[in-house]
Amino acid sequence: xxxxxxxxxxxxxxxxxxxxxxxxxxxxxxxxxxxxxxxxxxxxxxxxxxxxxxxxxxxxxxxxxxxxxxxxxxxxxxxxxxxxxxxxxxxxxxxxxxxxxxxxxxxxxxxxxxxxxxxxxxxxxxxxxxxxxxxxxxxxxxxxxxxxxxxxxxxxxxxxxxxxxxxxxxxxxxxxxxxxxxxxxxxxxxxxxxxxxxxxxxxxxxxxxxxxxxxxxxxxxxxxxxxxxxxxxxxxxxxxxxxxxxxxxxxxxxxxxxxxxxxxxxxxxxxxxxxxxxxxxxxxxxxxxxxxxxxxxxxxxxxxxxxxxxxxxxxxxxxxxxxxx
Amino acid sequence: xxxxxxxxxxxxxxxxxxxxxxxxxxxxxxxxxxxxxxxxxxxxxxxxxxxxxxxxxxxxxxxxxxxxxxxxxxxxxxxxxxxxxxxxxxxxxxxxxxxxxxxxxxxxxxxxxxxxxxxxxxxxxxxxxxxxxxxxxxxxxxxxxxxxxxxxxxxxxxxxxxxxxxxxxxxxxxxxxxxxxxxx
Numbered sequence: 001x002x003x004x005x006x007x008x009x010x011x012x013x014x015x016x017x018x019x020x021x022x023x024x025x026x027x028x029x030x031x032x033x034x035x036x037x038x039x040x041x042x043x044x045x046x047x048x049x050x051x052x053x054x055x056x057x058x059x060x061x062x063x064x065x066x067x068x069x070x071x072x073x074x075x076x077x078x079x080x081x082x083x084x085x086x087x088x089x090x091x092x093x094x095x096x097x098x099x100x101x102x103x104x105x106x107x108x109x110x111x112x113x114x115x116x117x118x119x120x121x122x123x124x125x126x127x128x129x130x131x132x133x134x135x136x137x138x139x140x141x142x143x144x145x146x147x148x149x150x151x152x153x154x155x156x157x158x159x160x161x162x163x164x165x166x167x168x169x170x171x172x173x174x175x176x177x178x179x180x181x182x183x184x185x186x187x188x189x190x191x192x193x194x195x196x197x198x199x200x201x202x203x204x205x206x207x208x209x210x211x212x213x214x215x216x217x218x219x220x221x222x223x224x225x226x227x228x229x230x231x232x233x234x235x236x237x238x239x240x241x242x243x244x245x246x247x248x249x250x251x252x253x254x255x256x257x258x259x260x261x262x263x264x265x266x267x268x269x270x271x272x273x274x275x276x277x278x279x280x281x282x283x284x285x286x287x288x289x290x291x292x293x294x295x296x297x298x299x300x301x302x303x304x305x306x307x308x309x310x311x312x313x314x315x316x317x318x319x320x321x322x323x324x325x
Numbered sequence: 326x327x328x329x330x331x332x333x334x335x336x337x338x339x340x341x342x343x344x345x346x347x348x349x350x351x352x353x354x355x356x357x358x359x360x361x362x363x364x365x366x367x368x369x370x371x372x373x374x375x376x377x378x379x380x381x382x383x384x385x386x387x388x389x390x391x392x393x394x395x396x397x398x399x400x401x402x403x404x405x406x407x408x409x410x411x412x413x414x415x416x417x418x419x420x421x422x423x424x425x426x427x428x429x430x431x432x433x434x435x436x437x438x439x440x441x442x443x444x445x446x447x448x449x450x451x452x453x454x455x456x457x458x459x460x461x462x463x464x465x466x467x468x469x470x471x472x473x474x475x476x477x478x479x480x481x482x483x484x485x486x487x488x489x490x491x492x493x494x495x496x497x498x499x500x501x502x503x504x505x506x507x508x509x
Contacts, residue, residue, distance in 0.1 A: 003396075005407035033394075033411045041420070042448040045397040305411070309403040 006030060009306050012124035012131040015140035016181040024185055028150050031295070031302035037074055038297060047305055048077035051108040056098070057134070058084040058114045063269055063293065064134050064144070068111050071300035080107075095119060099127045109308065112136070117174075130307045135174055143303060144268055145178025147296040149186060151288050152223055154295070155264050160187035165217040166208075167251065168227035168276050169198040169238075175268045179225055180206050193217035194227075194249060197238040214249050218256065223264045226251050229276045242275050253280040266292055330504040334479060334487070337498035343460065343476040344372065348379035350474045351458055355425050360388035362458075365395060365430040365442055366412040371491040372460055373429035391416040393428070398441035414445065422450040427474075431489035433459040436470035461487050461500060 006026045009019070016024065037045055053072050057065050065081070072079045082098075099110060109130040112120050117137030124131035135141040149159065156162055164183050170176040170192045183190045184207055191209035192199060193216075203210055211217040218224065229245060239245045246252075256263055265277075265286045273279045282289060335343065351360070357380065364373030370392045381387035394412035396402070402409070428442055439457060446452065458474035463481045477500075481487060484505035490497050 004410045006410055008407055030408075030411050033413050036413055037397075040448065041450065044448070046444070047397050047402060305397075306408050 006306060009310065011307070011310050012120070012133075013142055013303055013307060014121050014124060014131070014133050016142050016145050016178045016185070017140065019142075019185070021185045021187075024146070024149065024182055027146055027299070027302050027306060028153060030306060031146070031150055031298040034298040034301040034305070035295070037301070038294070043074050044076055045074070046076045048072065048075040048308055051077045051308060052106065053077045053079050053109040053111065053304070054102050054107050055079060055081045055111045055134075056083075056102075056113070057081070058095075058112070059135070061113055061134070063296075064113065064141075067293070067296040068132075068134060068143075068300050070297045071304055074297070075301055075304055077109075077304070095123060096126050099123055099129075103127050103129055109304070130310060132303060132307065137174065138172055138177075139174055140178045140181075141174040141268075142178050142182075143296070143300050144175050145182040146303070147292055147299040148175075148179055148225060148266055148268070149182050150295045150299055151266060151292045152264065154291070155288060156222065158187075159183065162188045162223065163191070163221050164188050164223040164225060165191040165193055165211065165221040166225045166227065167193045167214065167217060167249065169229055170194055170203065170227065171198045171200050171238075172230060173227050175225075176227060180208060191217060191220060195239060195245070214251070214255060215258070218251075218259045218263065221259075221263065222261060223266065224251060225266045225268075226277050228268065228270060229272055231272065242272075246275050246278075250275065251277045251281050253278055253284070256281050256284070256286055262286070264288060268292070332502045332504070333499060334502050335477070335500040340460070340498050340500060341375075344375050345379045345383075347458055347460070347474050347476050348376045348383065348385075351376065351427055351456070352380060352383075352385050354456060354473055355427065355454075357385050357388075359424060360386070361391060361417065361421065361424050361426045361452075362388045363391045363393050363416070363426055363428050363442075363446070365393050365428065365438060367494055368489050368491050369393075369428075369430040371493045372431060372489075373427075376429060376458070388427075389417055393442050393445060395438055395441035395445055398445045400437060400441065416449055420450050421446065421452045423453050425454045425456070426452045427456045427458050430457075430459050431491075432461045432463060432487050433457070433470075433472050433475075434463050434465060436466045436468035439470050440468050460489055463487050 007022050055068055107129055111132045111134050113134040114136050117139035119136045120131055120133035133142055166176050166179055180190055191211055193211040193214055263286050267289050362373040362377050364370035373390050377388045377390050392415045394414050396409050396411050456473040459472045460476040462475045462478045486503050488501045490499045492498055
């Protein structure tokens with residue numbers, strides 16, 4: 001009897017906007033079964049033996065890069081890390097030239113983080129290797145979105161009609177965008193909450209409810225995903241002060257205790273304790289922040305497994321098929 | 326195009342009878358002490374459970390059971406086209422070191438599935454011994470792997486396949502021979 005198979009994901013993972021509900025569910029189901037590998041005495045399976053993966057992080061990252069590296073190594077891939085500092089990029093080489101030079105060394109996959117929105121798609125269209133977006137500017141951070149979905153599903157089951165509020169700096173957040181696309185495709189009701197200066201002007205077009213007060217958001221929500229307040233926003237004049245932000249929009253113990261139902265609290269990290277989230281909440285019973293980190297490895301293993309080998313022979317530039325919808 | 330033809334090789338009663346015989350043979354071959362029956366996903370798992378019940382039902386020491394999903398150890402994983410669904414491997418928390426394991430599968434054919442299973446088990450520890458029990462041996466091996474306990478040996482026409490059905494997955498118990506489609 002034929003072994004059941006997973007829906008085809010295409011060559012690259014660029015964002016959740018281009019994936020169907022079935023594709024997202026398939027990734028989450030696969031990740032569920034990859035969790036067990038990290039509990040084994042030998043945390044390694046020979047799935048990507050002989051494959052070479054380049055982690056090209058042109059922006060600072062610790063958590064995501066290490067999570068990808070764990071996932072790659074647990075699938076027995078060979079990995080190479082490059083960053084903008086000290087690389088040819090610092091000497092003025094273009095992104096495509098860097099990638100093509102890497103491809104000339106016979107690589108199979110590129111995990112890219114870059115400050116420019118659309119850079120992952122730009123690269124995916126120009127190289128034959130699989131490209132996985134690990135965060136591109138303000139666009140998307142799909143694996144973070146997927147691990148958030150998996151963590152919510154672990155605790156609340158199917159996401160249909162679940163109420164999820166994304167709190168904080170939605171304007172600059174690629175995590176928020178991936179969350180909104182993924183949550184809506186899985187049938188959740190999505191809201192955002194934050195100062196008007198940190199919400200996109202056309203936020204209504206994203207199909208989300210908007211709350212201006214954190215108390216209202218907490219009263220409405222089953223799940224809060226609290227975004228990191230990027231401290232450089234202070235200099236941009238988006239908020240008067242960190243202290244005021246915490247007073248008006250911070251997720252504090254008092255606010256969480258006043259919630260009408262058992263809230264689930266997520267945060268993509270790194271946290272600014274005492275700004276967007278208080279330590280009592282971050283370390284408290286409602287928080288699943290560390291489980292998000294654990295799930296991150298399983299989700300990335302699933303994505304690597306499902307994409308590997310979907311690329312054509314090298315030297316043929318291809319365009320990702322994207323959505324199957 | 327003509328439909329592939331299906332022929333019943335074993336009905337439910339015969340499968341039960343053959344599994345009971347396999348249970349006796351497993352106890353004879355292994356001594357029946359501190360056994361761990363590891364079924365290969367998917368249908369080997371249900372067969373292992375049935376054999377375990379047959380052993381304890383006949384007054385023997387109830388064997389522990391586990392399951393092995395060999396998907397990630399397949400030697401054709403990157404060339405099979407759409408990615409196979411990954412199942413779960415479940416082995417006792419106490420580990421497998423020093424134990425006598427019996428791998429249980431529905432059909433033994435090329436031997437590649439069993440090879441993958443052996444590789445996976447090696448990542449979990451060092452059993453004292455591993456035996457292999459299969460309901461159907463259809464021959465045509467591609468690797469030097471043989472079963473210690475065989476329910477039935479069958480010959481399969483070129484292009485045909487044997488399908489073992491279990492109630493938990495297929496709604497019924499039995500073994501069917503599926504012949505290739507006749508040329509249309």
